[in-house]
Amino acid sequence: MYKPMHASRRRLLSSAAQALGLFVLAGALPGHEARAQVDAWDAAFASRDFKGALRALGGEGAEAGGQVQLDGPDVAENGAVVPFTVTTALPGVSLIALLVEHNPGPLAAVFTLPPGTEAFVSTRLKMAESSTVHALVRAEGGLFLARRPVRVIQGGCAG
Structure with a gap:
């Protein structure tokens, strides 16, 4: 069965957010930094051009x-x-x-x-x-x- 690419990206972003949540709970990463990181990844994954994705990652x-x-x-x-x-x-x-x-x-x-x-x-x-x-x-x-x-x-x- 064909699964749309955006659905798998949502799962990936969800998993990444959960992993970042563990870092927040462990005290290794402040909550606002974790949220900013997930937002940057979301923008980078949504980008349809290389320069936009690189820019979203701060690269x-x-x-x-x-x-x-x-x-x-x-x-x-x-x-x-x-x-x-x-x-x-x-x-x-x-x-x-x-x-x-x-x-x-x-x-x-x-x-x-x-x-x-x-x-x-x-x-x-x-x-x-x-x-x-x-x-x-x-x-x-x-x-x-x-x-x-x-x-x-x-x-x-x-x-």
Whole structure:
């Protein structure tokens, strides 16, 4: 049965809000900051253009450099399951977001990391077409960005 994309995003945002609620209860995150974070994610997920999603996450002006490692394929045979890994040695990483520039909804994944957590995430993204994938990392030193172009092969042959 087909489920609309916005329904799965609502479930994701609901789960994220519950996780942030646990941080609030544990005293790790003030309530007003948690609400602001959920609102930013909602705006980023609702955005239909890359720059709007990046702006909603506060990622404009993020430093692009070698601080963040974004690993993934150069060529993906199946755009429905493209594997990516993000790692960094930056201190105090609290957020890792993955954005696919040419997807209809560019924000593909957001991960919050509690204090003391190793900054490593691995996931699979759906890519509608060949595009640049961006990893946005929020750490103590600010916002950092890594990019990786990925060519998606349609139907198992170069298109």
